Amino acid sequence: MPAPAPAPSKDRKVLGRLSLPERNFVAEALRTETVGGVLLLLAAIAALIWANSGLKESYESVRDFHLGPASLGLDLSIGHWAADGLLAVFFFVAGIELKRELVAGDLKDPRAAVLPVVAALCGMAVPALVYTLVSATGGGSLAGWAVPTATDIAFALAVLAVIGTSLPSALRAFLLTLAVVDDLFAILIIAVFFTDDLNFAALGGAVVSLAVFWLLLRKGIRGWYVYVPLALVIWGLMYNSGIHATIAGVAMGLMLRCTRREGEEHSPGERIEHLVRPLSAGLAVPLFALFSAGVAVSGGAIGEVFTRPETLGVVLGLVVGKAVGIFGGTWLTARFTRAELSEELAWPDVFAVSSLAGIGFTVSLLIGELAFEGDEVLTDEVKAAVLTGSLIAAVLAGTLLKIRNAKYRKLWEAEELDEDLDGIPDVYEQDNPEYHLRMADIYERKAAEHRRLAEVTAGASEENDGPA
Known part of the structure; x- marks a missing residue:
């Protein structure tokens, strides 16, 4: 996710240093x-x-225990509540992220948006193509073509945390933006390809409720006691309409204002995202994983992942398709826009991050459930394939990133260095005359301290060398 490029195309940089506000936002997220x-x-x-x-x-x-009001069409199993209910919170946050990127982030600038959008599209198209070719060649079902198209940013970052890499902020931001764009197209795939027979009455009620939600936001009405009940109504109507209920979450997220007005420290979207993101990352997504990742794993089952065309297509789509698609999309974008890779990075770094995007855990599991609904055996096998492919992608990316970790650590330390202790990294102040004056004063004081210590040391040495 590069910073806005300078006017001369020959000077454009791919994955250059972020602006300071964007860097701080990415670090917090x-x-x-x-x-x-x-x-x-x-x-x-x-x-x-x-x-x-x-x-x-x-x-x-x-997982199969049912609860909920049957009269409202919501007598669901715990597993369904996790997939249809809790993931709506996850997609609500994804909607806010997307809105912020479009109006205040790097996707606002068409020149900066080209790279992550093209990379994300290629990173979804190539895995889908890999799955289709493998499954069609082996005589398998083509219904799971969308399973390997998703990237799980939380899982990917957990891998980074485990291997301890000091990945530069530009690469982390690129991965985050890829995941945001990826989530958008995953939402569209779910809405278009996995929608049951429509209940137009419920859909009309959901649309009207969303309009009320938008109107209240526009009027500046505040209070969780207004929006939370309304959000539940919107979700319930969307679920009963036949459209996947997570669409309600992203629709509400996109309606929030993510630009700051005069006197505002944070926009409403930023404030709500700050409140809801911990709920999404700390409760909703882990509970979904708890009731979706529980598949029978044995030596024979793992072996079947590599012999059945549907499951092999998922594994190869995640491991090969994601890496080739994102890396290829990034390289082609740089090639045809005459942009140059940041001098601090190398193309193997881009390939390593592309491999990391092959971790498709959360949304891939959800799409797998939707694609093979009614076939419990194949659903579990596809889930096992998602786990296997994500694990292989994590190990591959972790190995590649670990090789370059010493280089990343130097870049990270340079990004964090703040010798004048003003709270702003020095690399962002190199063009500020006041910064150079402060640094000159700091260096002069350090030099004076060194001279003083040298004089004290010399005096002590003369006393020790003098007559007893």
Whole structure:
């Protein structure tokens, strides 16, 4: 996600240093996502242990336990509540992120938006193509073409946290923006390709309720007690309309204002995202993983992942398709826009991040459930393929990033260096005359201190060398 490019095209940089406000926003967002990613990993591990232990029956009974008002069409299993209800919170945050990127972030500038949009599109098209070719060649079902198209930013950042890489902020921002654009197209895929028979009465009610939601926001009405009940009504109507209920979440997120007005420290969208993101990353997504990742795993089951065309297509789509698609889209964009890669990075760095985007856990699991709904055996096998492909992508990307970790650490330390202790990294003040005056004063004081210490040391040495 490069900063806005200078006018002369020959000087444009791919993955150059972010602006200071964008850097600070990305750092804040990624801290929450990283914690959520660690919780996501723990939830997935807990689900696998629970579903493959002597307590397997209890896992299935809890996941399949139904609750909710049947009269409202909401008598759902715990697993469905996690996929249709809790993930609506996740997509609500994704909607706010997308809105912010479009009106205040790097996607606002068409020149800066080209790279992540093209990279994300290629990173979805190539995995879909890989799955289709593998499945068609092996005589498998083509219904799962969309499964390997998704990227799980929380899981990817959890991998970064585990391997301890000091990834430069430009690469982290590129990964984050890829995931935002990826989420947008995943939402469109769910809405277009996985919508059941429409209930137009419920859909009309959802549209009217969304209009009321937008009108209240426009009028500046405040109070969670107004919006939370209305959001639940919108979600319930959207679920009963036949359109996947998570669409309600992203629709409401896109309606929030993400630009600041005079006197505002944060826009309403930023404030609400700050409040809801921990709920999404710390509760909604881990609970979804807990009730979706619990598939039977055995030596035979893992072997079948690489022999069945549908599951092999998912694995290759995530591991090969994502890396080739994103890297290829980035390289082609740079090539045809005559942009140059930032001198601080190399193309292997872009390939490593592209490989990391092959972790498609959360949304891939959701699309897998939708694609093979009614075929419980194939659904579980595809889930196992998602877990396997995500694990391979994580190990591959982690290895590639670890090789360059010493270089990344130097870049990160340079980005964080703040010798004048004014709270602003020095690299952002190099063109500020006041900064150079402060640094000159700091260096003069340090030099004076060194001279003083040298004089004290010399005096002490003369005393020791003098007559007894």
